[in-house]
Amino acid sequence: MAELRRAVVSTLMVDGDRYPAAAYTNRTITLVLQIWDVSDDDTAAALQALFRELDRPRNILRYRPGTSVGVHFRTFRTTPDAVTWDPVQRVVTAQVPAEPFALGLRVDLPPVIVYNDPAEGTTLNSNPFFTTSLSASGWTGTGGTVARDPGQAHEGTGSLLLTPDGVTATVTAQSELVPVTAGVVYRASAWQRCAAARSVSVGIGWYTAAGAFVSSTLVATSLAATTWTEVEAYGTAPPTATQARLIGGSMGSTPPGSHLLWIDEARIRRSGGPGGMCFDISGVLGDVETPLMFEHGATALISSAAPKTMIGIRRRGTVTDTVVAVGAEELTGLGADTTLQTHDGAMSGGGDNYLRVSFSTTPAMTHRGGINWTGTAMRGTYRVLARVRRSDATSVIRMRVSSGGGAVVGDPVVVPLSTTTRLVDLGLMAVPSCADPVVDGYSGVEMDMLGGVGFGAERVSGSGTLDVDYLLVVPADDALMVVDWPDGGAGTDPRVRLDGTAGMGYVLTSGGAVRRADQTVQIAGAGAIYALPGQVNRITWARSVDTALASADSLNDTTTITVSYWPRHLYVAPVGS
Known part of the structure; x- marks a missing residue:
């Protein structure tokens, strides 16, 4: 077995030793090989073949001690320890150095x-780009027919064509049922192209475990004729919902049969x-x-x-309870001159989805917004990046990372002199940003914490504004x-x-x-x-x-x-x- 080597730190001020680091050392594999029932010349030839293999700078040794699955050791150059050759036995012993682990x-x-x-998020529905048969992937239509059309596509080789029957009040194309979790936000989107200028919706239909309809979340958009347009909707799964259908396209007001609707890149995912x-x-x-x-x-x-x-x-821990980014709409305790703005498609998320810092009354550096988490999932150190957009390329604007409430702050960072949207690295922030024992005394039980991230901003010169889309928190510990x-x-x-x-x-x-x-x-x-x-x-x-x-x-x-x-x-x- 490979030995686990430890770095040992000790002091007479504290009982016991500490192990700040540990790593496995290389192992030694002992081979005992016996040759029998062959001539002396054949024995010499077998030994030569073995010695050549042992002398290789690197080699692979397969080991399978009766198990169904073998493992492989990466070995280093060595030489035999002993060779016994007498009338009774012919045995070779070798100590073979190898890397610490056996590899699968x-x-x-x-x-x-x-x-x-x-x-x-990861797409939950099947066939989002309509590259295969609709019936095989669960796409269906109500109030009309659905078919795959290889002659129209926003991306790829085909799209879904929804043809109204001309008599049904609401015509829809929808996916198969997919699993959802109550209280979680889901995002639905699709690219749509209609033969006529009209209002078309995209959304989510919510269902119980038994398949009973609960409610729907729909967002309507006015489409220009024969123009591909992306439409999206966000919805929170109701308490009784365990399943959902993506509504890739829905037309109301009894659409005539000439209102053909093509749908592509239709996806539902957990936001x-x-x-x-x-x-x-x-x-x-x-x-x-x-x-x-x-x-x-x-x-x-x-x-x-x-x-x-x-x-x-x-x-x-439970990484599924962690977050990767915090949308501007989730930040609280907004500071001076910081307001939530109406939806912008260039920004992430739905609804009012970004903050604007105008610096109109308070240009000096101050906390502009943050978020705090509780529990244990988000404990750690993070590299915090802000996705931002400036209104001009001349004003000198600086940002800094802060704790959720702004009490602890990092060093100021100059926002690049460009109006293009980009991620700006604000540096490291510990969560929580205070003395943290992690566990409760000798119990080994991890303690809950309260901590988070936020940002401050200042305008040193000029008259530009700063838009903030989200804060990205990259684990750095x-x-x-x-x-x-x-x-x-x-x-x-x-x-x-x-x-x-x-x-x-x-x-x-x-x-x-x-x-x-x-x-x-x-x-x-x-x-x-x-x-x-x-x-x-x-x-x-x-x-x-x-x-x-x-x-x-x-x-x-x-x-x-x-x-x-x-x-x-x-x-x-x-x-x-």
């Missing part, structure tokens, strides 16, 4: 789509859940933490204006990295990899070869992100945190990521692991 076979997880919008600037990894195999590999299409991030991406992980992607075209190289096993990033060709020295992936901070078995691991993925870029931060950007890892075991692997 590589695990490739299904690709995930990470949206650059914290109000996004702010996995998929919106974060994703979850669960069911990790193995005994101990293991480094992750992230791969995605190089063209997604490698360009003439390549961004920097911030990646963090939360892997303790476990592993945090910032990746600087290469500048320049991706060419024919389709993949880029962040390799946690090697602690580096690189570009891959279509055949999987490492290439292009001119496209260097630079990593600051943690060299790898590790996932824990038996725990939901939440990855926060802030696609663009480079304030030097001229391009704006777009909510519509997506990154498709494939995560891989090798399970790491201390000895053997059970079935299924």
Whole structure:
């Protein structure tokens, strides 16, 4: 077994020792090999083959002591300890140094789509882009017929065509039932195109566990004729609702049969859940933490204006109770000259969805808004970033991170002189921002806390205003990295990899070869992100945190990521692991 080596700290002022850090050492595998029932020449040949393998700088030793699943040790160069060759026995003994862990076979997880919008989430309904049969995916129509139309699409290769029967008062196209949780906010959206100018709705129909209709949430939009328009709605699942249908399109007032409605990219998702600037990894195999590999299409991030991406992980407690971002509409205790503004499609979230700081009466630095959490889920240290937009590119405006109530503040940060929307790094904030014992005495029971994040702002000169969309909170107390992607075209190289096993990033060709020295992936901070078995691991993925870029931060950007890892075991692997 690999030995767990500990850093020991002790003092005569306190009883006992402390272990601030620990790591596994390499292990030694003892091989005792016996040769029998062969000639002396064959014995010599077998020994030579063995010695050549032992002399390799690196090798793989497979170990399967009667179990259904084998494991693999990465070994180092060694030499035999002893060779016994006599008329009775021919035995070789070797002490083989190896890395600490026995490895399982590589695990490739299904690709995930990470949206650059914290109000996004993983799509719950099937066939959102209408690439396959409607009947097979549960899409149905009322008051008309639905069919897949390969001749019209906002994205991809087809859309849903809703044809009214001309006699029904309300005509709808809706998805299959999907599970929802009462009290949780869900987001519905679809791109719609109508043959005539008219009002069309999108929304959510809520249902009980028995399939009984409860209520619906609908938002209507006036569409111009033959023009693709995105429509969205937010709704909170009622107390009795456990299921919902996405209403991809609804027309009232007895629409005539000529009012053909095409629907595409129709999605319902949990607002702010996995998929919106974060994703979850669960069911990790193995005994101990293991480094992750992230791969995605190089063209997604490698360009003439390549961004920097911030990646963090939360892997303790109930990560599903944590939040990745706080919308401006959620901030309370708004300070001077700070008001909630009506909906802006360039900002995240629904309804009144951003704050404006006018600085009209109080230009000096002061707390402008914050949020406090209770319980244990959000305890930790976070890198706080604010998504902001300025009204001009000349006024000198500064921000700083603060605690939820503004009592504790960070250093001022100058907002870049640009009117494009972008994420601004405000620095670190501990939650709670006070002395925190974490556990209650010797009990080991974690204590509840009260703490949060907020922001302050000031205008040093000029007359510009500051709009704030949301505060992004990236976990920074476990592993945090910032990746600087290469500048320049991706060419024919389709993949880029962040390799946690090697602690580096690189570009891959279509055949999987490492290439292009001119496209260097630079990593600051943690060299790898590790996932824990038996725990939901939440990855926060802030696609663009480079304030030097001229391009704006777009909510519509997506990154498709494939995560891989090798399970790491201390000895053997059970079935299924």
